[in-house]
Amino acid sequence: MAALRAGLQALGGLESFLQKGDQVLIKVNAGFATPPNLGATTNPELLAELIKQCLAVGAQRVVITDNPINDPQSCFTLSGIGQAVQSAGGVLVPPLERYFRPTTVEGARLIRDWPVLYGPFEGVNKVIGLCPVKDHHRSGASMTMKNWYGLLGGRRNIFHQDIHTIIAELAMLVRPTLVILDGVVSMISNGPTGGSPDDLKATGTLIISTDQVAADALGATLLDKTPADLPFIGQAAALGLGSADWRSLKPAQVSL
Amino acid sequence: MGIVTVRRVSQVFFLAWFLWFCVVSSLGEHYWQLRGWPVNWFLQLDPLAALGSLLASGSLYSGMAWALLTIAMTAVLGRFFCSWVCPFGAMHHFLGWLAGRRLGARQRMERNQPHPAQAIKYYLLLGLLAAAGGQVLHHLAQWPLGLGAVSGWLLLLGILAALAALAVRRLWPQPRQALAAGLGLLALMVGLSLWSSPGEVIGATLLTGLLDPIPLAQRSLNLVLLPALDAAAGQLWVSARHYQGAWLIALVFIAALLMNFIVPRFYCRFVCPLGALMGLLGHWALWRVGRREAKCKGCQLCEVSCEGACEPFHRLRQSECVLCMNCLDTCRDAQMTYATRRSAAGEEPLPDLSRRGVVLSLVSGVAAVPALRLGGIMGPNWSPALIRPPGALAEAQFVERCLKCGQCMRVCPTNVLQPAGLELGLEALWTPTLNMRIGSSGCQLNCVACGHICPTAAIRPITLDEKRGLGGFAKAGPLRLGTAFVDRGRCLPWAMDRPCIVCQENCPVSPKAIITREVYGVLLRSRIKDVKGQTILLAGVDLPPGRLGTGDYFLQLAGGGSGVRRRLTGNGADNVKLLPEEAARMSPGQDVEVVVRLQQPQVDASRCIGCGVCEHECPVSGLRAIRVTAENESRSAKRSLLL
Structure with missing residues (x-):
């Protein structure tokens, strides 16, 4: 939490990204019905702090949503996310069937006429992605771009045949105000479900960025990977969605 | 406030609780969710459920002790449950009233006359209890054998011989009957000798729940009404609930309710085994409905709205009386009372059952268990499709x-x-x-x-x-519901050279129970025509442009070459692209292969718990490419899979 405050401070404070009266949507990773200490889902304390900060800089409403893999109600409850949202004053919007709308992303090959979770975005003008760094056997890593997978509906698992392309297209679908990649503790094995504290490693890094490609490129190093190991980073960069060379952006570094 | 009004309040009160308990059976902490509501209370009050499970299993689960309260109250008050508590009874009561409200007194009276078929529910009760009590009977039958092998058999044979002698003596003038009796006794002896092999033939099964009104109503509410209502309201669940085969549950429920339009309380009078049990229990009830005097004006208004069809005007059938108290309300001369004396007009003794019917029900009930298991479903032919929830008994x-x-x-x-x-x-x-x-x-x-x-x-x-x-x-390990099996003929990486491993990803076990083997599937073989910067021109190929740059495709020298694979970054119809430094290492004339990297899933049965998340998530949406069956489930050692 201190890292979040310090990080945002280094970027000029959350007020340089949000205006008074903004309606903010935070896309969390609530994918699995597991307790927060297993690191498979967005850290609820971090989430609560972010919601409070959004409200503190004058956000009118902070919406939190995800379309998890396991049972939605169980996911929000067991991950501690539901309680964090409630205590911090956010609004949790579950992925009701009527919230999905068939969507086509211009220039995309896979996201064509595919159901996307639209309902929670009603009236929203700022989007923040907040997720942990996780090992992912198929794509190599699950980070900020992969986090948008939770906005897809339907039988989205067929996209795993072409995982890197779908992740890059998700980065086309969502152009966030901010992404916050939580590598304070990273899931280094048995991802993306984890299931045991042995699957986690303290990596002590919190990445805040307006460039989701750069955030993932930096995040990859926490899993001892290079952007070249993760083809979706190169693909997204080639599509002009961000920079794979995170060093060139000269990130501000704060050590606690 | 009249007694009938009090009864209606009671019915609405208990029906409302019943519905409420069904609504609140959702996990959560809100007051409208499961947080200590006694949602099983009606099932626990049900003496048929208690007696049935006691007979069948030989033990009574603590909560079911509530049934003792019902039994005690029934023994004192009669069938109060049917008209005062039973939620299914309340539904019938209301619909029966709805169906009859336009009819004249004469017609209503005719519909409320007793019918011989009201005995059916007793036969059903006996049959269901016999099926549940097979093992108890078995132990009783074994009792003489338990006295010691020889003397036990002698005792048994002695009893049978005495029975045979009696039967033959009585039937001597009728040779055909005598022959039938002899054959019957022979069959009985064969049957009894079979009983000495326990577990194989005789068993117990609890089928009461199929017709018992409390489980029936509970099931119908849980699996039909609530999902249907919430599909419209969308309050309880994020997505619509589905229950396979719910149509049959709905059919039974709706048919039972609609029968009220032909005969009021049809289910209660003819079918309900719980009502039958309470009829028997309440036969000697302390308090009972009855007439004050043997002679009255004879208007028979008491029979106009008699819910139980128990003939209060004539000889009252105590076991049929559901204590609706309508007769007390309609009698203008206060002739009808609920008191500790017998009806002045007389009472019918026990329900009108034939000995033959009783024996037939009991025998059918006991025989039902071996008959239902003739297919070997409890033995070698057990169904792997029956995957029981965690903690289920064998x-x-x-x-x-x-x-x-x-x-x-x-x-x-x-x-x-x-x-x-x-x-x-x-x-x-x-x-x-x-x-x-x-x-x-x-x-x-x-x-x-x-x-x-x-x-x-x-x-x-x-x-x-x-x-x-x-x-x-930790020593026992996790409970297993079954095991997942990969269907290699349907799995994308196994059968179709397409990457996937959604199953592996979603396996919640740590370390994962699905492992993957990495292989490279050869998509095509070709020869390099030319190398231009990043682009490698291939001979005689027609590729879908742009489809091989997804990160999963590689170029390698034919035959696996040196084992070096270079990841494709893109492709045209006749060429593939590599990173510049990698392309520089390729030269025209080389025989090459385009390969796809596949991770083929494989289940580690020693770790798989059969939770089925993999099957749920498998993108092969029809018959899944990974499926759980009950092999290796923890609850049965006979079904273990691994050494």
Whole structure:
């Protein structure tokens, strides 16, 4: 939490990204019905702090949503996310069937006429992605771009045949105000479900960025990977969605 | 306030609780969710459920002790439950009133006359209890054998010989009957000798729940009404609930209700085995409805709205009287009373049952168990499709306790628990089984809700530690519901050279119970025509442009070459692209292969718990490419898979 405050401070404070009266949507990773200490889902304390900060800089409403893999109600409850949202004053919007709308992303090959979770975005003008760094056997890593997978509906698992392309297209679908990649503790094995504290490693890094490609490129190093190991980073960069060379952006570094 | 008004208030009161308990059986902490509401209370008050499970399993699960209260009250007050508490009875009562409200007094009276078929419910009761009590009878029959091999047999033969002598002497003038009696006794002897092989032929099965009104109403509410209503309202669940074969449950429920338009309280009078049990229990009740004087004005208004069709004007049938108290209300001369004396106009003794009918019901009930198991479903022909929830008892013990009330399926947060259909046998009908294709995610790792709601402990109330094999259960390991099997003929990486491994990704076990083997599938072989910067021109190929740059495709020298694979970054119809430094290493004339990197999933049965998340998530949406069956389930050592 201190890292979040310090990080945002280094970027000029959350007020340089949000205006008074903004309606903010935070896309969390609530994918699995597991307790927060297993690191498979967005850290609820971090989430609560972010919601409070959004409200503190004058956000009118902070919406939190995800379309998890396991049972939605169980996911929000067991991950501690539901309680964090409630205590911090956010609004949790579950992925009701009527919230999905068939969507086509211009220039995309896979996201064509595919159901996307639209309902929670009603009236929203700022989007923040907040997720942990996780090992992912198929794509190599699950980070900020992969986090948008939770906005897809339907039988989205067929996209795993072409995982890197779908992740890059998700980065086309969502152009966030901010992404916050939580590598304070990273899931280094048995991802993306984890299931045991042995699957986690303290990596002590919190990445805040307006460039989701750069955030993932930096995040990859926490899993001892290079952007070249993760083809979706190169693909997204080639599509002009961000920079794979995170060093060139000269990130501000704060050590606690 | 008249007694009938009080009764109506009571009916509405208990029906409202019944409905409320069904609504609040959702996991959560709100007042309208499960947080200590006694949602099983009606099932626990049900003496048929208690008696049935006691007979079948030889034990009574603590909550079912509530039934003693019902039994005691029935013994004192008569069938009060039927008209004052039973929620299904209240529904019938209301519909029966609705159907008859336009009819004249004469017609209504005719509909409320007793019918010989009212005896059917007693036969049903006896049959169902006999099926549940097979083992008890078995032990009784074994009693003479228990005296010691020789003397026991002698005693048994002696009894049979005496019976035979008596029968033959009495039937001597009628040779055909005598022959029939002789053959019957022979059959009896064969039957009894079979009984000495316990477990093989005689068993117990609890089928009362199929017709018992409380489980029936509970099941119908849980699996039909509530899902249908919430599909419209969308208040309880994020996505619509589905229950396989719910149409049959709905059909029984609706048919039972609609019969009220032909005969009021049709179900209560003709079918209800619980009513029959209470009729027997309440036969000697202290308080009873009856006439004050033997002679009255004879208007017979008391029979106009008699719910039980028990003939209060004539000789009252005590076991049929459901204590609706309508007769007390309609009699203008206060002739009808509810008091501690017998009806002045006389009472019919016990229900009008034939000895033959009783024997037939009992024998059919006992014989039903071996008959239902003739197909070997408890033996070698057990169904691998019957995947029981975590903590479920071994199958033979499970069917001794399961009421088919649907509480486990109601509370299951993921909707994976489903009522089994008739295809798995009558004993399995409407008992819980897992269907991974339905619901939000197989059996959730951190959930033990079903065992904690089960009113009879057919599913034991296990802890998370026991389910997951943690803490004191580390040695026993996690509970297994079955095992996942990869169907290599349908799995994308196995059968179609397409990357996938959604199953591996979603496996919640740590370390994962699905491992992957990495292979490179050869898509095409070709020869390099030319190398231009990043672009490698290939001879004689026609590729879909742009489709090979996804990160999963590689170029390697033919035959695997040196084992060096270079990842494609893109492609045209006749060329593939590599990173510049990699392309520089390729030269024209080389024989090359385009390969796809595949991770082929394989189940580690020693770690798989059969939760079915993999099956749920498998992108092969019809018949899944990875499927769980009950092999290796923890509850049965005979079904183990590994050495």
